[in-house]
Amino acid sequence: MLEVVLGIDIGGTNTVFGLVDRNGNILTSDSIPTTGDDSAESFFERVFKSFNEKFELVKDKYELKGIGIGAPNANYYKGTIEHAPNLAWGFVNVLDIIKQYTDLPAVLTNDANAAALGEMKFGAAKNMKHFIQITLGTGLGSGIVVNGDLVYGHDGFAGEMGHVRIDKNNRVCGCGRKGCLETVASATGIKRTVYELLAKMNDKSSLRDIPFNKLTSKNIHEAAVKGDVVALEAFEYTGKVLGKAISDATAYFSPEAVILFGGLANAGDMIFEPVKRHMEKNMMDLFKNKVQVLMSGLPSGDAAILGASALIWHELNGEK
Amino acid sequence: MLEVVLGIDIGGTNTVFGLVDRNGNILTSDSIPTTGDDSAESFFERVFKSFNEKFELVKDKYELKGIGIGAPNANYYKGTIEHAPNLAWGFVNVLDIIKQYTDLPAVLTNDANAAALGEMKFGAAKNMKHFIQITLGTGLGSGIVVNGDLVYGHDGFAGEMGHVRIDKNNRVCGCGRKGCLETVASATGIKRTVYELLAKMNDKSSLRDIPFNKLTSKNIHEAAVKGDVVALEAFEYTGKVLGKAISDATAYFSPEAVILFGGLANAGDMIFEPVKRHMEKNMMDLFKNKVQVLMSGLPSGDAAILGASALIWHELNGEK
Numbered sequence: 001m002l003e004v005v006l007g008i009d010i011g012g013t014n015t016v017f018g019l020v021d022r023n024g025n026i027l028t029s030d031s032i033p034t035t036g037d038d039s040a041e042s043f044f045e046r047v048f049k050s051f052n053e054k055f056e057l058v059k060d061k062y063e064l065k066g067i068g069i070g071a072p073n074a075n076y077y078k079g080t081i082e083h084a085p086n087l088a089w090g091f092v093n094v095l096d097i098i099k100q101y102t103d104l105p106a107v108l109t110n111d112a113n114a115a116a117l118g119e120m121k122f123g124a125a126k127n128m129k130h131f132i133q134i135t136l137g138t139g140l141g142s143g144i145v146v147n148g149d150l151v152y153g154h155d156g157f158a159g160e161m162g163h164v165r166i167d168k169n170n171r172v173c174g175c176g177r178k179g180c181l182e183t184v185a186s187a188t189g190i191k192r193t194v195y196e197l198l199a200k201m202n203d204k205s206s207l208r209d210i211p212f213n214k215l216t217s218k219n220i221h222e223a224a225v226k227g228d229v230v231a232l233e234a235f236e237y238t239g240k241v242l243g244k245a246i247s248d249a250t251a252y253f254s255p256e257a258v259i260l261f262g263g264l265a266n267a268g269d270m271i272f273e274p275v276k277r278h279m280e281k282n283m284m285d286l287f288k289n290k291v292q293v294l295m296s297g298l299p300s301g302d303a304a305i306l307g308a309s310a311l312i313w314h315e316l317n318g319e320k
Numbered sequence: 321m322l323e324v325v326l327g328i329d330i331g332g333t334n335t336v337f338g339l340v341d342r343n344g345n346i347l348t349s350d351s352i353p354t355t356g357d358d359s360a361e362s363f364f365e366r367v368f369k370s371f372n373e374k375f376e377l378v379k380d381k382y383e384l385k386g387i388g389i390g391a392p393n394a395n396y397y398k399g400t401i402e403h404a405p406n407l408a409w410g411f412v413n414v415l416d417i418i419k420q421y422t423d424l425p426a427v428l429t430n431d432a433n434a435a436a437l438g439e440m441k442f443g444a445a446k447n448m449k450h451f452i453q454i455t456l457g458t459g460l461g462s463g464i465v466v467n468g469d470l471v472y473g474h475d476g477f478a479g480e481m482g483h484v485r486i487d488k489n490n491r492v493c494g495c496g497r498k499g500c501l502e503t504v505a506s507a508t509g510i511k512r513t514v515y516e517l518l519a520k521m522n523d524k525s526s527l528r529d530i531p532f533n534k535l536t537s538k539n540i541h542e543a544a545v546k547g548d549v550v551a552l553e554a555f556e557y558t559g560k561v562l563g564k565a566i567s568d569a570t571a572y573f574s575p576e577a578v579i580l581f582g583g584l585a586n587a588g589d590m591i592f593e594p595v596k597r598h599m600e601k602n603m604m605d606l607f608k609n610k611v612q613v614l615m616s617g618l619p620s621g622d623a624a625i626l627g628a629s630a631l632i633w634h635e636l637n638g639e640k
Contacts, residue, residue: 130474144572146466146473153466153574154450155610160571163604165564167487175604244485251480252464252572254473284483284495290475 007309012086020309024122068312070114116143118307123297136264140182239274261296327629332406340629344442388632390434436463438627443617456584460502559594581616
């Protein structure tokens with residue numbers, strides 16, 4: 001029988017889960033709406049009902065070894081999800097809840113940390129022991145690996161690179177403070193930058209026809225490819241701020257690589273080029289030309305499941 | 321026989337070394353001038369000649385288990401000292417050189433990392449697995465511990481918190497860049513701040529009688545204690561910049577404590593109070609009131625030897 005794990009990624013809207021083998025092959029995958037108004041108890045009832053029905057059909061082929069869960073605001077040490085903004089669950093102990101459904105080893109961590117382990121096991125960070133994974137989505141999520149293991153800190157909440165302060169601006173952040181890195185370096189951040197530039201510059205721009213709530217980092221990328229000066233300037237500024245922040249993170253961690261993932265990273269060279277240029281420009285001599293900036297090595301649709309399953313494989317392999 | 325290690329701390333002017341037992345008792349200690357014009361080879365010849373002469377007298381009592389060395393610009397992975405500004409040695413492999421004198425296990429790291437291990441084994445960070453040690457001396461040195469081990473990064477040079485950039489000023493830094501944290505938060509940094517304030521403010525100040533090259537953080541502390549407004553403002557500004565930088569470092573590491581050591585830390589509450597206040601003010605809600613700011617638990621005269629010996633005990637105990 002093939003040894004497999006169940007990887008579960010809980011998102012604000014949808015939850016995806018599937019069986020993954022030791023080599024990162026996704027053997028089954030499924031998704032259900034998360035519907036955050038539910039209680040966590042009834043949510044996991046739905047997940048396991050759906051999973052068990054399908055697993056019945058394949059249980060002769062696969063030996064299930066454990067369960068890995070990635071979720072927003074999740075705490076690895078405690079097995080809790082704590083007041084995730086898009087889930088109406090408050091403070092819940094997930095590992096306690098799922099004990100009703102399984103005796104298998106189960107672990108939980110936040111989605112950014114799971115993504116980093118996914119890169120280490122199956123993606124762009126294979127064989128690396130020191131790297132930073134950055135997801136440029138609605139916010140900036142980061143998972144930091146030192147000596148082959150995640151940096152959790154003493155309370156399990158370390159690795160919040162998105163909330164390092166960058167001083168130069170004072171944009172209000174979702175965390176309640178001002179000037180956090182993710183207010184600039186994220187898919188939402190570049191939208192804010194575009195709007196700031198549309199106010200500041202007089203140049204024609206196709207982006208002047210798109211309302212804020214419709215604007216996406218994809219729109220901005222498409223405009224930039226066509227030479228839209230506002231869009232180009234927005235990428236330049238985003239790359240400058242993120243590149244500089246990576247040079248600071250390097251002083252702390254001296255990583256072998258920084259891996260970019262998520263909506264804004266999909267803009268490819270348009271964002272990678274200014275990030276690398278400003279990173280090197282700001283780097284201490286000691287670290288110049290040492291840190292690679294890489295695109296995620298995980299297919300974006302599968303990254304969440306692969307991250308969640310990497311988490312439990314990491315544990316089962318005794319690497320933790 | 322009592323098991324002991326030899327701790328060696330190589331400074332720009334003096335090198336101290338001594339025998340230290342597993343509990344951090346310094347049994348013998350000695351010092352020789354480093355005289356950086358010497359070659360590294362002749363320097364270590366002098367160290368071992370001096371050490372062996374004295375060790376002859378006590379070798380019935382002590383069993384020497386290993387050698388730990390702290391030095392500027394030292395690389396743990398390679399056993400090298402690389403272009404330390406105050407040593408005229410260029411690039412030298414220290415562990416290769418000392419093989420002529422001993423077959424015992426030997427390790428080398430930079431002085432800031434050794435200091436952090438000293439705190440973990442014998443000082444204020446006992447039983448901690450996640451903390452940051454900051455030495456506020458000529459510059460800002462830092463040793464960062466995650467999961468009970470030093471953060472070395474992939475090249476051995478991680479932990480350079482002194483060279484994180486703070487944007488707000490553009491003071492020239494020894495590293496060749498501008499605006500590094502240590503240009504403000506260090507014994508030299510507060511001198512620079514005093515001179516800036518003496519230019520900016522019109523208030524009377526006893527510090528107006530002291531030339532830059534004679535000014536010390538001790539002078540500034542003494543003036544502040546007497547209510548000198550320039551000195552008080554210098555401590556406030558230094559605490560603000562350092563407190564804010566610690567709040568950023570917390571987003572990365574979520575440490576249990578930050579430990580301050582060195583000339584400027586000796587100002588006690590005068591620096592600790594503004595550091596703590598600005599740290600909490602800038603902290604993400606998630607981390608508020610969780611991070612202790614502590615005075616070093618090592619006697620300042622012995623800290624260097626204790627750090628170097630903690631490094632080799634850490635290794636011998638298999639904690640590395």
